[in-house]
Amino acid sequence: MEALIKVKRYNPEESEETYFQDYSINVAEDSTILDSLIKIREEQDGTLSLRCSCRASICGSCSMRVNGSAKLVCKTRVKEISPDGEFITIEPMGNFKVIKDLVTEMDSFWSKMKSVDPYVKTSFEPEAEHIASNESMTHLLGVMNCIMCGACVSECTAMEVDPTFTGPAALAKAYRFVADPRDEEANSRLGKLNENTGVWDCTRCLACVEVCPKDVAPMERIVKMRDLAIEEGYTNTSGYRHTESFNDSIKKHGRLDETRLALESTGLLNISGLIDLAKIGIKSLMRGKLPPILPHRPKDMKKVTSIAERLDNQGKEEE
Amino acid sequence: MSKHDLLIIGAGLAGLRAAVEGVRQGLNVAVITKVHPVRSHSNAAQGGINAALTDRGDDWRDHAFSTIKGSDYLADQDAVEVMCREAGDAIIELENMGVIFSRDDEGKLGTRAFGGQKKARTYFVGAITGSALLHVLYEQSVKYNLHIYEEWFVTKLIKEDGRIAGAIAFDIKTGQMEMISAKAVVLATGGAGRVFEPSTNALICTGDGLSLAMQAGVPLMDTEMIQYHPTTLAGNGILLSEAARGDGAYLINSEGERFMEKYAPEYMELASRDVVSRAEQTEIDEGRGVDGCVFLDLRHLGKKFIEDRLGYLQEVALEFRGIDLSEKPIPIKPGMHYIMGGIKTDLNGATNVPGLYAAGECANVSVHGANRLGANSLLDTIVFGRRSAIESVEYIKSVKDVEIDPKELSREKSRIQSILDRPKGMRSAELRDKMGSTMTKGIGVWRDTESIKYAIEGMKSIRGQLPNVYVENKGKVFNTDLTSYLELEFMVDVAESICQGANARFESRGAHFRTDVTTRNDKDWLKHTIVEYNGEELNTSSEDVTITDWEPTERVY
The missing domain is CATH 1.10.1060.10 (Alpha-helical ferredoxin)
Known part of the structure; x- marks a missing residue:
């Protein structure tokens, strides 16, 4: 079976530019993408660098992007990604600096x-x-x-x-x-x-x-x-206040009160945070994106209240 | 040049355990490893780690006897005693470090059965015991703020005045080559499975330490003892743990028969690995296999049990074969898995070179003899990793710093450069594949004079072709083309020593089964084979096995 593989290349010793290189390689039907990359490295292009070791999804070396999303290439079969022989794009993982080709700085x-x-x-x-x-x-x-x-x-x-x-x-x-x-x-x-x-x-x-x-x-x-x-009582965080404000807002208004959410998440005693927030508020106002000061009320508030009650009870039961 | 008291080469279980001990003993320790520690191949051990915990009525002597019988009486019994006696404390210490061992109903450590032993004494973490241990030792390395040369490749050991003085290595990420001086060095580089093809071993298992030791004048021992694991996937050789059989799985042939009844009526599927692998190969050779395989059958264990206790096996079966183990038996065959032989050491990991120690799979203490019991390899790494570091303490205190000749580094640099400068020729993978198939054919489950001769001749030709191999990648940054070639050089050394060991041992014992001499010969061969490199060629000799309390008897399962 022919596997068509497009690899994002980078070699800092040659250039700061990255580029894509196409390879075509003959592999067995049940081959993994790792098998194919190794074969490319061993038979066609010794300059291609990648990390790999166990071939059995336990060492964690060979994570890379396959068609835009990270996978362990040792457990990803060519057929599964490219059932009709389409090109497979291989890139190094995102959110990491690249050392060379598919090798990232960890x-x-x-x-x-x-x-x-x-x-x-x-x-x-x-x-x-x-x-x-x-x-x-x-x-x-x-x-x-x-x-x-x-x-x-x-x-x-x-x-x-x-x-x-x-x-x-x-x-x-x-x-x-x-x-x-x-x-x-x-x-x-x-x-x-x-x-x-x-x-x-x-x-x-x-x-x-x-x-x-x-x-x-x-x-x-x-x-x-x-x-x-x-x-454990760690409640002095914007995350926690955000959660609480969200919850209150839904229970009281049936909708998200975005202005209050922003204020309460920041913390009403957090002066510098509030000043920063005010700046964002002004910008939003200029662009006509400021949420309404008072939220709209939904038509059937009773339904919202009953859903909220049910969720509260469910939470208690789980505890 | 960096300076350390103790340099440990390899960051798997043996290396990390040695390193933690070294730090606890107050030494200036560094670990050097060609992959990040958690990528080490200790990861791949699935089933568990053996120990006789005396506080629950087990007896370490019983564990020792099973190990010695498993070894076909080739293990040195004093070494086995050390390992089995220290096993209990080793397990408890690992638990205290944070390993999430499976528990029994009382919340104490729980066990599963394993091959070659009547008593269930294998402690485990699902089917990822090696990985769970390795990650916990990595956690300890963070706790102790261990100095680790990560992704550095060691090319040579340095000796001065007959004793160890350090190593030469380069940073794979930059190509920068350096001399690292150390008063003592522990080799903990793991196995050499890639000498064979296929193998269960990771691509990094290229026998680096065995070759480095050999080149430094350290003898290798019992190198012919190659374990073929009974349950590996055909093709890529990926391992399915013995834990499956320990937890009750059957082996069946094409007729659905539990064939182990014919070969090991008492132990059945849980006979020693060499015995089970030969039984499988016999079934396959006699036409009761399918496509060169027999089957591992877990169906009767049920889906929940499989997923709870053997989750990783299910993952491997599904990912690599598309088989749900609760629904279908999976085709398996014997596959090269482990090298019992290795760097000859004493009970404390010391070699014949002052300051040089070895532990784990690369070493031969010898606790596994002619056949290793499942779940004894993890134990070996932990017990002897620790002991080698402890042993180095007194030595390190007793010696002064040694001056290393700076020419050593420039000589090694030019050697590497000359490899890069070779004209276009053969790719290293081509020669490696040739070696893999030669070794598998010559030194397989069965061997005989002729097959061993075939392997020796084949390796001679491969050795001759090494200078024709060229490295296409001339760069300094992450040049895996270069490291692959250097690994091939290591492997050729190891392969040749395996052939020499096999050629010397004219009997059948444990994993070394000769179809032309099918019996064990205690009169002439209750002996270790020794292979030594004298700077020009390999010399073979032999040495007596240490017997303490267990006189060799016939081995029946």
Whole structure:
């Protein structure tokens, strides 16, 4: 079978410009994209650089963009992406600097990983193992499945706007300790994760959940840590105020009161934040984009109230 | 030039465990690795790690006996005793570090059964035990703020006055070559599976440490002992863990028969790996296979059980074969998996070169002998990784800094440059493929005088063609064309030593099964084969096996 592959090339020793190069390679029917790239490197073009090792989706080396979205190429078959022999476009992961061709600079990834103190903290030194339920360990297995391939970070929309965001991979790692019954620092971890660049910076776009090759579901872990942080009393954040204001606004007006949401999320005592907000308000006003000062009321407010009540009750039952 | 007390080459489980110990002992430690630590091949160990926990009625001596019987009495029994005695503490320490081991109903560590042992003593994390351990040791490396040369490629060990003085390596990201001086070095570079094709091993498993040691005058031992794992996928050789059989899966032939009944009536699917692989190959050779495979059948275990305990196997089966293990048996065959042989060390990882140690798959302590039990490899890395670092402490205190001749670096630089300057010729992958098929054909599940001779001759020709290989990529940044060639040089060294070991051992023992001498010969061959490079050629010799309490008897499963 012929695989047609378009690779984004970059070689800093030659030029700062990137370019696309087309390859055509003969591979077996069930070949993966990694098989094809290796074959290209070994038979046609020794200058092509990529990372790969295990070929079995456990080492996390070979995450790259396939037709615009990050995948582990060792577990992605050519046929699946290109059933009728279409060109497949391979690029390095997004949100990373590129070293050469498909090889990305992972330093920022590892330093973020390190920033969440990624090791169990316990003062207790038992003579045998810690006693823990199998359920708690199996639950952690969901996050321990993370192979640190970087696919989630590649597609993270929050990180694209704000590279200082801790990001889905490191936050999923953080959850592994927050939820580990052996760790004694869950509270202080949550406090730290609640600060700027932490759990509230996620925009809940779901991209990380979608691209994760190991079903780690980073966003769900981030949302869970928000809940846990609130439970632990970490409520002095714009994220938490945003959530509360949103909730109140719907219950009271049946619609989002955007002006109030902005004010309350910023915090009514946060003077510098309010000044910044005022600047945005003025700009919006000039362009005719300022939301109405008083929100419209929906026709059937009763329905909205009953939905809100039902959701509240459901939340209580789950607890 | 950077200076360290202890330089560890390789950042898999053995390397990281050694490094953590070195830091705890107050040494200035650095780890150098050609891939980021979590990319290391320890990741791929799926099933678990063995230990006899005495506080729940298990006996390390029973574990030791199973290991020795599994080794077909080739393991040094004093080494096995050390490993099995220290296993319990090793597991508890790993748990305390944060490994999320599976639990029993009381919340204590839970076990699964594994091959070659009557008692279930394999501790595990789903079917990703190696990965779960590796990531926790990486966590510890962050906790201890370990100095890691990440993505650096070691090309040579440096000796001065007969003792180790450091290594020469280059940063793969920049091509910058440097001398790294160290009073002691631990080789923890893992296996050499890529010498064969196919293999379950990752592409990075190219025997670097075995070759580096050999070139530094360290003997390799029992290199002919190559483990063929009973359950690998045809074609790409990807592994399906023994955990499946440990948790109750069957092996069936084309007639739906559980054929292990004929070969190992007592242990059935959980006989030693060499025994199961030979049984499978016999079934296939005698026409009871399909397309060169027999089948691993998990259907009776049920979907939920498979997904909870063997999730990664299900993922591999679905992704690579489109098979749901709860619905269909999956075709498997014996595939090259592990090298029991390796760098000859004492019980503390020390080699014959002062200051040079080895641990993990690249080393041969020897605890696995002629056949390794499943779930003993992770244990080997943890126990002997730690011991080698501890052993280095006194040595490091006792020696002064050594002056390295600066010419060493310039000589190595020009050697690499001369490779890059070669005229257009053969690509390294072509020669590597030739080596892979030669070795698989010559040193397979079955071998005989003729096949071994075929491999020796084949390797001679491949060695001869090495200078014709050229490196197309002349750049400095992430030049994998160059590293692939250097890896091929390492592999050719290892392949030749494997052939020599196989040629020397004129008997059948464990994984080394000769169809022309099918029996074990304790009178002449209760011995290790030793292969040594004297600067010009390989010399072979032999050395007695250490027997403590377990006299060799017939091995029946």
